[in-house]
Structures are given as structure tokens and as C-alpha cells.
Amino acid sequence: xSRASRRAPTVEHVSKRGSRNGSGKQxxxxxxxxxxxxxxxxxxxxxxxxxxxxxxxALFAGDxxxxxxxxxxxxxxxxxxxxxxxxxxxxxxxxxxxxPDSEYVVWCKKWLDECVRVLKPGGALFVxxxxxxxxxxxxxxxxxxxxxxxxxxxxISASLPITGRLHPSHYGLLxxxxxxxxKFYRIRTPILTxxxxxxxxxxxxxxxxxxxxxxxxxxxxWSDIPPVRHAKFKSDTRKANALSTKLLDRVIEMTTDPCDVxxxxxxxxxxxxxxxxxxxxxxxxxxxxxxxxxxxxxxDNDLHHHRNEDYVERT
Ligand SMILES: C[S@@+](CC[C@H](N)C(=O)[O-])C[C@H]1O[C@@H](n2cnc3c(N)ncnc32)[C@H](O)[C@@H]1O
Numbered sequence: 161x162s163r164a165s166r167r168a169p170t171v172e173h174v175s176k177r178g179s180r181n182g183s184g185k186q187x188x189x190x191x192x193x194x195x196x197x198x199x200x201x202x203x204x205x206x207x208x209x210x211x212x213x214x215x216x217x218a219l220f221a222g223d224x225x226x227x228x229x230x231x232x233x234x235x236x237x238x239x240x241x242x243x244x245x246x247x248x249x250x251x252x253x254x255x256x257x258x259x260p261d262s263e264y265v266v267w268c269k270k271w272l273d274e275c276v277r278v279l280k281p282g283g284a285l286f287v288x289x290x291x292x293x294x295x296x297x298x299x300x301x302x303x304x305x306x307x308x309x310x311x312x313x314x315x316i317s318a319s320l321p322i323t324g325r326l327h328p329s330h331y332g333l334l335x336x337x338x339x340x341x342x343k344f345y346r347i348r349t350p351i352l353t354x355x356x357x358x359x360x361x362x363x364x365x366x367x368x369x370x371x372x373x374x375x376x377x378x379x380x381x382w383s384d385i386p387p388v389r390h391a392k393f394k395s396d397t398r399k400a401n402a403l404s405t406k407l408l409d410r411v412i413e414m415t416t417d418p419c420d421v422x423x424x425x426x427x428x429x430x431x432x433x434x435x436x437x438x439x440x441x442x443x444x445x446x447x448x449x450x451x452x453x454x455x456x457x458x459x460d461n462d463l464h465h466h467r468n469e470d471y472v473e474r475t
Contacts, residue, residue: 190214191459198442203235203421211451214458217433217443221451223254224425228274231444234283237342237420239275240411240432242288242403243268251400252449268293269300271425276304278423282342284415287334288314288403294332306336314407315383333382333407343415348375348471349384374471378410392464395429397453402428405465408435413472416441430454438465 196215200208204218208230211221220227244257246264251257259267275285285306287297294311302308312333321327351371352361364371388394388402395402408431412422418440424432427447434457436443447454457463 191455196440196442197419203232203444204230205232212455214437216437216441217445219427219430219433219451219454220444220446221448222446223448224271224446225274227446228271228278228425231274231278231423233277234280235421236278236283236423236444237280238284238286238411238415238422239279240286240288240408240422240424241271241275241426242424242428243271243426245290245293247290249400254448265293265296268297272297272301273304275423275425276301276306276338279338280342281339283338284309284341284343284411285334285336285338286411287332288407289332289334291328291330291332294334298334298336301334301336305338307339307341308336309341310335310380313381314385315381316387318387330381333411341415343417343420345414345475346473347378347410347414348372348473349378350375350469350471374473378414378470382407382410386466393466395453395457395463397456400428400450403431405431405435406468408432409439409465409468410470412436412439412441413470417474427451427454430457433458434463435465 191212191214198214198216198218200210200213200218208220210218212219220230244251244255246257246259246261248258272285272287279285285301287294287301289297298308298311310333312335313330314333315330317329319328353359354361360368385404385407388404393402393404412435416422419442421442421444422432422436423443424445427433427445428450430447430450430453433443433445433454435441437458445454
């Protein structure tokens with residue numbers, strides 16, 4: 161049993177063996193990270209060429225629908241997907257976040273079907289999106305035989321009220337498994353105390369004495385995920401939104417062990433991969449516009465991880 165790690169990532173960047181292809185893109189780079197023995201050929205089809213590899217994982221530059229079909233059947237333990245939400249946001253030049261609704265849903269179903277295919281039996285799939293989309297995507301996944309586990313509400317603080325509606329204040333994190341879950345580790349969160357006086361905030365209906373001293377069982381409402389705003393947590397070359405490492409800590413600790421494989425088709429700023437490096441998980445991913453920024457993040461190892469006091473029960 162262990163407190164979830166609070167250390168900053170410790171990617172050692174040593175030897176670089178890169179070459180440039182005709183497009184000027186750097187390919188075939190290998191960053192040395194600590195004590196990993198990741199063998200890409202165990203997970204992707206022969207001839208698949210990543211943008212770069214580390215001792216824990218590999219990133220493919222480009223469309224996830226080109227990358228996913230290269231992944232072998234049933235080799236992944238956990239998929240985490242945080243796609244564009246179709247809100248008209250500007251990510252990079254190649255990304256289109258303004259599709260007609262029906263096209264967006266058809267597109268999501270295509271990459272989701274690939275994600276289901278690559279999952280091992282019992283593997284876990286997390287999809288982070290607006291409730292409006294996750295309702296449809298969750299139904300699709302259940303029709304495909306996935307087992308519903310949770311709709312996790314991740315509270316967001318920065319949203320604005322909308323006239324004629326309730327004030328939206330959460331995103332949905334769907335959690336499903338491919339049949340009976342192969343792994344599920346209970347996470348405990350600290351018993352809440354007052355920031356000023358240090359006293360406990362709740363009396364737990366008179367049952368305080370019965371609480372586990374390691375903390376409270378994690379709920380399906382996460383109100384403690386910080387936004388990524390401060391420069392020390394954020395890539396200075398990729399301004400688009402990034403998730404907190406704390407959210408990925410939970411997903412990864414809850415459903416995997418060291419050397420298990422985590423796949424993220426929408427790498428963004430590389431949060432999932434940075435957490436995998438830190439926690440000694442293997443990883444696979446793709447990113448349409450920011451592969452270079454992800455490589456830089458892992459190489460420089462200079463972005464902070466959010467403080468996380470979760471306790472992970474490994475039995
Ligand atoms: C919401 S962001 C992911 C943020 C990421 N979770 C993080 O913490 O940094 C979505 C990302 O998907 C990328 N993207 C959009 N369409 C894509 C596609 N077809 N294939 C791969 N990546 C894509 C965008 O460039 C963007 O960086």
C-alpha cells in the first residue's frame with residue numbers, strides 16, 4: 161500500500177538518436193527514461209513508425225484514426241480519451257473542433273470502436289467530455305458490449321452561467337470496462353480539514369470514529385481537480401487546455417499496475433504520458449498538432465505535477 165506519489169516526474173534525458181524524414185519532421189527519436197523496458201513491437205503492427213519513443217512509451221504524430229488501426233488487438237490495459245469537445249476551440253492547424261453535431265458523434269464512435277478493440281478483456285476505458293456528448297457515447301459503448309462502471313462528475317470552476325439553463329459545473333468522465341474489470345484499486349482521499357484552523361470540517365453523522373484512518377473512499381464526484389492555469393504546470397508553446405496530472409493519477413492508479421499499458425489517442429500537452437513516465441506505466445498515444453511539444457515536455461521534464469494526497473489501496 162502506498163500514498164500516491166507526489167514527486168515531480170523524473171525522466172532522465174540522455175541519449176538522442178533521431179533522424180529527420182523528408183518532411184523535416186524528427187522521427188525515430190528515443191528518449192531514455194528511468195528503468196523502463198518498453199518494446200513497441202509487442203503492441204503495434206510491424207512497420208509502424210512513431211514520432212518518438214521513450215523507455216516507457218511511444219507517440220505517433222497525426223490523426224488518431226491512422227494510429228489506432230496500427231495497434232494490435234487486446235494489448236492495452238487502460239484507454240484515456242480527452243477529445244476536442246466540438247465547441248469551436250482552436251487547438252492546432254489540423255484540428256477541426258467545429259463539426260456538425262451528427263458528424264462529430266459519428267467520428268467519436270469510430271475512434272471509440274478502435275479503443276474497444278485494442279483493450280484487453282477487462283481493460284478500462286475513460287472518456288472525458290461534455291455530458292451532452294457522453295450520454296450518446298456511453299450508450300454506444302454499452303451497445304458494443306462495454307460494461308458501465310461510473311459516470312464521474314469532474315467539477316469545473318471556470319464555467320460561466322448560461323441564460324435559460326442550469327449553470328454547467330462539471331464534465332463527465334465515463335468509466336467502462338470490457339467485461340468484468342481486470343483491475344480496480346480503491347483510492348482513499350484525505351479527511352477534509354479547515355485550511356485556517358486545521359480542524360476537521362464534517363462530523364460524518366456521528367460515525368467519525370468508524371472512518372478508515374487512510375481516508376475516505378473516492379466518490380464519483382471529483383471536486384478536487386485543479387485547473388491547469390499557472391505557468392509552472394503548463395506548456396509555454398501549447399496554450400490550449402490541458403488536464404491536471406491529478407486526474408490522470410487517479411485513472412491510472414485505479415486501473416493499472418506498473419508496466420501495464422495506457423493508451424491516449426488525444427495526447428494534447430502530454431499529461432497522460434508524463435504521468436505514465438512518473439508511475440512507470442507503459443504508454444501509447446497520438447496527437448494531431450502537438451507531437452513536438454509533447455516530446456519537449458518529456459525531454460525537459462520541467463512541468464510540475466499537481467499535489468495529490470490520494471492513498472491507493474493495493475491488495
Ligand atoms: C482536449 S485536448 C487533450 C488535452 C490533453 N488531455 C492534455 O491534458 O493535455 C485534445 C487534443 O486532441 C488533438 N486532436 C484533435 N483531433 C485529433 C485527431 N483526429 N487525432 C489525434 N489528435 C487529435 C488536438 O490537437 C488536441 O491537442
